[in-house]
Structure formats: C-alpha cells, structure tokens
Amino acid sequence: MNTQDIIALDKKYYMNTFGDRLPVVFEYGHKSTLYDKEGKAYTDFLGGIAVNVLGYGHPNHIEAILTQAKKLIHCSNLFYIESQAELARLLVQNSFGDRVFFANSGAEANEGAIKLARKYFRDMGMNKYKIITTDNSFHGRTLTTLAATGQKKYQIPFLPLPPGFITVPFNDLEAIKKVIDDETCAIMIELIQGEGGIIEADYEYVKSLEKLCREREILLIIDEVQTGMGRTGKLFAYQHYDILPDIITLAKGLGGGVPISAVIAREPVASAFDPGSHGSTFGGNPLACSAGIAVLSTILDEGLIDRCAGLGDYFKAKLNALKDMYGFIKEIRGKGLMLGMELDPSVSGKEIVNIALSRGYIINCTGCNTLRFAPPLVITQEEIDKLICELDSIFNDISEV
Ligand SMILES: Cc1ncc(COP(=O)(O)O)c(C=O)c1O
The missing domain is CATH 3.90.1150.10 (Aspartate Aminotransferase, domain 1)
Structure with a gap:
C-alpha cells in the first residue's frame, strides 16, 4: 500500500x-x-x-525484545516472571522507591497511583480520599485520570466524572493550602507539565509541597509519565528538586516503545496493594519487562x-x-x-x-x-x-x- x-x-x-x-x-x-x-x-x-x-x-533494545519474544511473550501474572522481578529491582535500586507495580499506559499507572493512595488511608481506617491536582495538567484519559486532569476541554464531553478531585492553579502553594482538609489523601503533579506546554514547577514550590505533605499527612504523587527515564537530564525529574515523593508513575520512555508503565512507591504506602486489590492481565509481561530492562540498563550504561x-x-x-x-x-x-x-x-x-x-x-x-x-x-x-x-x-x- x-x-x-x-x-x-x-x-x-x-x-x-x-x-x-x-x-x-x-x-x-x-x-x-x-x-x-x-x-x-x-x-x-x-x-x-x-x-x-x-x-x-x-541493538540492545532489539536484541532484548527478539530474545524474549522467541522464548516467551506472555504467561499471566498468576506466575512469577523473571524479567518483571528484575525490572522492578532495577527501578527500586535507582529511585526513592521500595516496590513497583507494572501496567500498560500512563493513564493506567496514574489510576493505580490514585487507588494506592486511597487504599493506604482506608486501610488505616481514615476517610482520606480527595486528590489535589493542578490546572493545565494532563494525567490521562480514563474517567478517573480525566477527573485528575486540570483541563476542562477534555472533561466536558464525559461528565459526570468520578468525584474527589480538586484542581488548583499550578505553582501556587497558597491555593493548595486553601483546599486541603482532613479528607485530602494526595497531591498529584507533573514537575514539568508536558501536554500543558512544557511548564516547569518552581523549585521552592515543590520543596514546600513536600513539607506540606509531611505536615498534613498527605501523599505526594509525582506523575513522571513524560518526565521520567532520563528525559529531563536526571533519571527522574523529582531528583532535580531534592525531594522524596511517596509515589511516582512512569510510562512513555520505560519500554522505549513497547507498552509498559509503572507505579513506584515507598513503604509503607506500597504495601497497601495487597492480594486482590489491584491487577492487570498484560501489565509487566515478560516481553514488556525485557524491553524495559534493556532501556533502563542502556540509559545507565551508555x-x-x-x-x-x-x-x-x-x-x-x-x-x-x-x-x-x-x-x-x-x-x-x-x-x-x-x-x-x-x-x-x-x-x-x-x-x-x-x-x-x-x-x-x-x-x-x-x-x-x-x-x-x-x-x-x-x-x-x-x-x-x-x-x-x-x-x-x-x-x-x-x-x-
Ligand atoms: C504527564 C502525563 N501523564 C499521563 C499521560 C497519559 O499517558 P497514556 O497516554 O500512556 O495513557 C500522559 C500522556 O501524554 C502524560 O504526558
């Protein structure tokens, strides 16, 4: 053709x-x-x-994909998977995190991060479920990640969206302080808004956000779907800000084109995903994880x-x-x-x-x-x-x- x-x-x-x-x-x-x-x-x-x-x-990427494709493309998450465990280890060893969950797209990783944050507090018997996000952000196109996305044009045709999301102006700490209450469970932001037009979060804003999250017992979720995997000149964009997030999400660069995304969290938050609480048929399958290992090792080795x-x-x-x-x-x-x-x-x-x-x-x-x-x-x-x-x-x- x-x-x-x-x-x-x-x-x-x-x-x-x-x-x-x-x-x-x-x-x-x-x-x-x-x-x-x-x-x-x-x-x-x-x-x-x-x-x-x-x-x-x-060559590293192609070789890893071909070798794995010849051996095993998919086997289901009912079994242990060598490349999945190995990619999780590599991500943990090179980040703030303790554990990883794999999905297939940025939206799915963010959906997972939102579920994880809510469940973490629910497990402690706390009614904290609200997520604060920022104007002009982009977190995905599932109904929940659209609710998190601070751009009305994407939301309006699909109303009503899941409740519990509040959007405030970007780079405005006071705006966040005004909407926080005892039901707030997380703040989710991009450190450089990508789809929103490459808009950077200020250093002081992000440092203060981290402090505020600790003081108010709120989780800090960084959406690194676009900024992650070396894109900004650090492996993850949060490393420019000298902060420790609770959860980050990755997608785009992780598989170098093979669909795979990740939720990385530190303990004790990560343990809120216990048996039966979340899952994915394809997420973290042998092929996608082999591609991810090739990408991450090549980024580091080269x-x-x-x-x-x-x-x-x-x-x-x-x-x-x-x-x-x-x-x-x-x-x-x-x-x-x-x-x-x-x-x-x-x-x-x-x-x-x-x-x-x-x-x-x-x-x-x-x-x-x-x-x-x-x-x-x-x-x-x-x-x-x-x-x-x-x-x-x-x-x-x-x-x-
Ligand atoms: C920061 C950010 N989060 C989430 C997404 C959604 O990712 P996906 O299209 O893989 O669902 C995007 C996509 O552009 C993004 O840039």
Missing part, C-alpha cells in the same frame, strides 16, 4: 479520535531518523512523544542521562538565541531534552510543525502555541544544529510574509 491508500483505509475504518493526522506513514527508523513509505528521511525531535528514548533500532543534560543545555541555549532574533518567540522552557518554545498567538505553531515536517523535521505543538521538542536521548549535537538552522530559515520565511 502507498501512503494515500493507507490514509484512505484509516479514514474509513479507524475511529477518528486523532482528527487529520500528519499525512506521513513511517516505514522504519534508525537512531534518530525515521523514513517514510517513499523513503524520505525525517530527523525526529518528538521521539513518539517522549517515548523512543533509545531512538530506533538500538551515560545517556548526562548526555541528555549536556545536550539539553546546548539545545536550550540555541533556542534562546533564536528567541533573541525573533520577537514572536515568547519563552523557552524545560529541562534536558524536554524543551518548549512558546510562540506569540500571531504565529501558528501548527503551521510551523507542518512546514518543518515538509522539510524533514518532526516537532510538535502543544499547550498554548508551544513548540515541543522531546527527541530520542541519542540525538546528536549535529542534528540539533541542523534543526536550529531549519527553524531559523522557517522563522525568517514567516517573518517576511
């Missing part, structure tokens, strides 16, 4: 939740480059939306975290240099290789995404007109330089119109 045939098939048979997608069908990838059906190359500055941390075709931090600083400085040249660039934000460039409303971010695509670069526009860059962690400085030149040329062209 050629690209047009595939698009026609999709339009006829696939539920149209993604609207008019970008009109490209990718055939294969290598490192940070994707190739479409017609053989055109694209440098990928989106990484499957922060998923493909090792890029495409990393020094991808420091690489991400260094290249991220370099990339951010280059984006800031563009900001100095073009008045319609409002702000550059983010950490590591999770960066955003907010544009003035007079310029269409979506149009820039389309032009960049036609010139062989994959970027994305999210939040309020913010270009988002989340490339594989194996992206090179040369590829960053080439993108910056291309953006300069695109910005120059649109300034002249």
Whole structure:
C-alpha cells in the first residue's frame, strides 16, 4: 500500500479520535531518523512523544525484545516472571522507591497511583480520599485520570466524572493550602507539565509541597509519565528538586516503545496493594519487562542521562538565541531534552510543525502555541544544529510574509 491508500483505509475504518493526522506513514527508523513509505528521511525531535528514548533500532533494545519474544511473550501474572522481578529491582535500586507495580499506559499507572493512595488511608481506617491536582495538567484519559486532569476541554464531553478531585492553579502553594482538609489523601503533579506546554514547577514550590505533605499527612504523587527515564537530564525529574515523593508513575520512555508503565512507591504506602486489590492481565509481561530492562540498563550504561543534560543545555541555549532574533518567540522552557518554545498567538505553531515536517523535521505543538521538542536521548549535537538552522530559515520565511 502507498501512503494515500493507507490514509484512505484509516479514514474509513479507524475511529477518528486523532482528527487529520500528519499525512506521513513511517516505514522504519534508525537512531534518530525515521523514513517514510517513499523513503524520505525525517530527523525526529518528538521521539513518539517522549517515548523512543533509545531512538530506533538500538541493538540492545532489539536484541532484548527478539530474545524474549522467541522464548516467551506472555504467561499471566498468576506466575512469577523473571524479567518483571528484575525490572522492578532495577527501578527500586535507582529511585526513592521500595516496590513497583507494572501496567500498560500512563493513564493506567496514574489510576493505580490514585487507588494506592486511597487504599493506604482506608486501610488505616481514615476517610482520606480527595486528590489535589493542578490546572493545565494532563494525567490521562480514563474517567478517573480525566477527573485528575486540570483541563476542562477534555472533561466536558464525559461528565459526570468520578468525584474527589480538586484542581488548583499550578505553582501556587497558597491555593493548595486553601483546599486541603482532613479528607485530602494526595497531591498529584507533573514537575514539568508536558501536554500543558512544557511548564516547569518552581523549585521552592515543590520543596514546600513536600513539607506540606509531611505536615498534613498527605501523599505526594509525582506523575513522571513524560518526565521520567532520563528525559529531563536526571533519571527522574523529582531528583532535580531534592525531594522524596511517596509515589511516582512512569510510562512513555520505560519500554522505549513497547507498552509498559509503572507505579513506584515507598513503604509503607506500597504495601497497601495487597492480594486482590489491584491487577492487570498484560501489565509487566515478560516481553514488556525485557524491553524495559534493556532501556533502563542502556540509559545507565551508555551515560545517556548526562548526555541528555549536556545536550539539553546546548539545545536550550540555541533556542534562546533564536528567541533573541525573533520577537514572536515568547519563552523557552524545560529541562534536558524536554524543551518548549512558546510562540506569540500571531504565529501558528501548527503551521510551523507542518512546514518543518515538509522539510524533514518532526516537532510538535502543544499547550498554548508551544513548540515541543522531546527527541530520542541519542540525538546528536549535529542534528540539533541542523534543526536550529531549519527553524531559523522557517522563522525568517514567516517573518517576511
Ligand atoms: C504527564 C502525563 N501523564 C499521563 C499521560 C497519559 O499517558 P497514556 O497516554 O500512556 O495513557 C500522559 C500522556 O501524554 C502524560 O504526558
């Protein structure tokens, strides 16, 4: 099939939740480059939306998946699973946590974290069930994670949503203090709002949140679905803030494209998930966990975290240099290789995404007109330089119109 045939098939048979997608069908990838059906190359500055941390075709990733697929793809959680136990150990040894639960998507991990927080207090006979989240956040699209998501546009078509969620402005400690009561069980936040437009939580805000949680006996849940797995220049974004969360959730980068997500918690919270309280058919199956082990070990063994931090600083400085040249660039934000460039409303971010695509670069526009860059962690400085030149040329062209 050629690209047009595939698009026609999709339009006829696939539920149209993604609207008019970008009109490209990718055939294969290598490192940070994707190739479409017609053989055109694209440098990928989106990484499957922060998923493909090792890029495409990393030998460790492919080898782990092939080896496990030949042995055993799935066997059910009724049995002990070697790669599951091993990935859990690796995550615990490299984080604040004591125990891990595996699921399949970011929303599912967050749903698990919410259930865990509520059950922890229920087990102690306490009526604490309310979760405070922030405006402009994104926590997923199940009914409960939509209730946690602080964006009305996603919620309205699906009302009523499960009760017990309160959203307050981001980076506003006083707003949180005002809504906390004896029924509050957790605060759940992203440390860099991803879908919301790459908006960073302030250091002092997060430190104070941690303190407040301890004082009021509230759990701190960090949604690291997008920020985790080295993306921000630390393995987990909470490590930038010198805090100890109670629960974090991971997804996107964890399997490097193989669906797997995780809830990591410290004791005694983790023990609230006791036999029968939670589960998943696919969660943490042998194949997904083998992919996860390959991703995490490669990140650690190949020094991808420091690489991400260094290249991220370099990339951010280059984006800031563009900001100095073009008045319609409002702000550059983010950490590591999770960066955003907010544009003035007079310029269409979506149009820039389309032009960049036609010139062989994959970027994305999210939040309020913010270009988002989340490339594989194996992206090179040369590829960053080439993108910056291309953006300069695109910005120059649109300034002249
Ligand atoms: C911070 C955050 N949490 C949760 C999710 C939901 O993840 P998924 O689409 O895998 O359910 C996303 C997805 O973009 C996200 O960025």
